Amino acid sequence: MMNFNGQDLFHRREILEKVGSGFGMMSLAGMLASAEGASQKTPQQTPHFAPKAKRVIFLFMSGGPSQMDTFDPKPLLKKYEGQRPAAANIRTASKTMGLMPSPVKFINAGKSGIPVSEHFSKIAEHIDDMAIIRSMHTDFPNHAPALCMMNLGTLTPTRPSLGSWLTYGLGTENQNLPGFLALCPGKPVVGPKLWGSAFLPGKHQATHINNKDLNPEQMIPYLKNEVMSSAQQKKQLDLVQAINQQHLVKRAGDNELETRIKSMELAYRMQFAATDAFDISREPEKLQEAYGKSEFSKACLLSRRLSERGVRFVQVYYGNRQPWDTHSNHDKSNERLCKDIDQPIAQLLTDLKQRGLLDETLVVWGGEFGRTPTAQGGINGRDHNPFGFCMWLAGGGIKGGTVHGESDEFGFRAMQDKVHVHDLHATILHLMGINHERLTYHYSGRDFRLTDVAGEVVHNIIA
Known part of the structure; x- marks a missing residue:
């Protein structure tokens, strides 16, 4: 490669702009674009097989929703209220007491007649598009490891997130927006590592939006340059990136440098695309009212705007830290x-x-674990329960009006057709056209994958 410094490149760019009616400049731009495209390539950017969904919206209820108060009614809790059966001797975060019934009434929703909490009267109208998993289970009863397992596929914050694996495997549909966005009004217990890329190339980590x-x-401050025009910025960016590319040639595999290069390019393009995509005020007022005016309502509307613009993975965290962690005053908190x-x-x-987007958009709902059927410390609370809880999926490739799996008579443990978090991840990847056993990344002497050495696709919920 010819050696040149930044000043040489600047002078040559000026010459190329003035001679040959600018065709020289067009050639240089094409060369830079080719170099950029080459650096963006990853081992796989196409599905292993025909996907049923193109993108994912993961509605994450940090803290752990109660399964017996949402999608898995347990009427025997009332009959045996206060008693403590042998099944109650499970590993929890704190000491629990006797059985605590749910005050929630359930409605048989849709043509499928699936029981749904009365507090979900509007969600119940969509039950025939949803598959309810009543047999989820995970590996640990505390928030940090359970959050890592659900988001990263491991108990420690050392692996790439689900969204990072998806963008690594499939890329993005829109080069002007991040392929992975995490909408979180604060930070969950583990923090940004829940949407990080770990050892995957840094361009696959999420862009966090508060x-x-x-x-x-305000969401992405300093995105716009108030001093320079777009053309001036592009000229400056081309110069800096050409120098960066020359620097990178001698440092092949420098993940941090590649990440810096990609972030600069994306930031330039986002000035125009992001200000449009993130501006929900452009939606009709009537539609904004239909979503509601809460923080979470606006995030749901924003997730639709991002998905329809080709963002591969949008994760919407409900609230700051873990709002669904109802250790006390559970009944009123759960209802709210x-x-x-x-x-x-x-x-x-x-x-x-x-x-017409639901058929190609997979919507996932759930938290890191569930809650205990027993009361916690006599304060009307429910403790953490990793052994049996509920999640649901809707949209792209899902067999609607389906209930998969069962928990025991009180809701302590998944008992039939159990679904581990690795199985859930394998199923999400499958719906996106990816064989979870083949999506790997070689690091530190071994091949890693999202599902580690486990995971079975839950075919029963797939259309």
């Missing part, structure tokens, strides 16, 4: 939380369906 304030200029998400989630599903 959706507490959905003013586009359920009612707060009911309208926006229902409208998101309605909106996706009306726009």
Whole structure:
């Protein structure tokens, strides 16, 4: 490669702009674009087989929703209230007491007649598009490791996130927006590592958006350059990136340098695409009202706008830290939380369906674990329960109106057709056209994958 310094490149660029009617400049731009495209390639950018979904919206209920108060009714809790059966001797975060019944009434929803909490009256209208998994289980009863398992596929914050694996395997549909966005109005217990890329190339980590304030200029501050025009910025970026590419040639495999290069390129393109995509005020007022005005409502509307623009993976975290961690005053807290998400989630599903996007968008709902059927410390709370809980999926490739698996009579453990987090991840990847055993990355002397050495696709919920 010819050696040149930044000043030489600048002078040559000026010459190329002036001679040959600018065709020399066009050639240089093409060369730079080719170099950029080459550096973006990863071992796989196409599905292993025909996908049923193109993108994912993961609605994450940090803290762990109660399965017996949402999608898995347990009427025997009332009959045996206060008693402590042998099944109650499970590993929990704190000491628990006797059985605590649910005050929630359940409605048989849709043509499928699946029982749904009365607090989900609007979500219930979409039950025939949803598959409810009542047999989820994970490996640890504390938040940090359980959050890591659900988001990273391991108990420690050392691996790439689900969204990072998807963008690594499939790339993005929109080069002007990040392929992976995490909408979180604060930080969960583990923090940004839940949406990090770990040892995968840094360009696959999520762009975190604090959706507490959905003013586009506040969500990504300093995105716009108030001094230089777009043409001036492009000229400056081309110069810097050409120098970076020359620097990178001598440092092949420098992940941090490659990440810096990609982030600069994306930031330039996002000035125009992001200000449009993130501005929910451009939606009709009537539609904004249909979603609702809460923090979570606006995040759901934003997730639809991002998905329809080709963002591969959008993860919406409900609230700061773990709002669903109802160790006390569970009944009132659960009712408030359920009612707060009911309208926006229902409208998101309605909106996706009306726009013809639901068939190609996989919507996932759930938390890191569930809650105990027993009371915690006599304070009307439910403790952590990793042994049996509920999640649901809707949209792209899902067999709607389906219930998969069962828990025991009280809701302590998954008993039939059990689904581990690795199985859930394998199923999500499968719906996106990826064989989870083949999506690997060689690091530190071995091949890693999201599902480690486990994972079975849950074919029963796939259409």
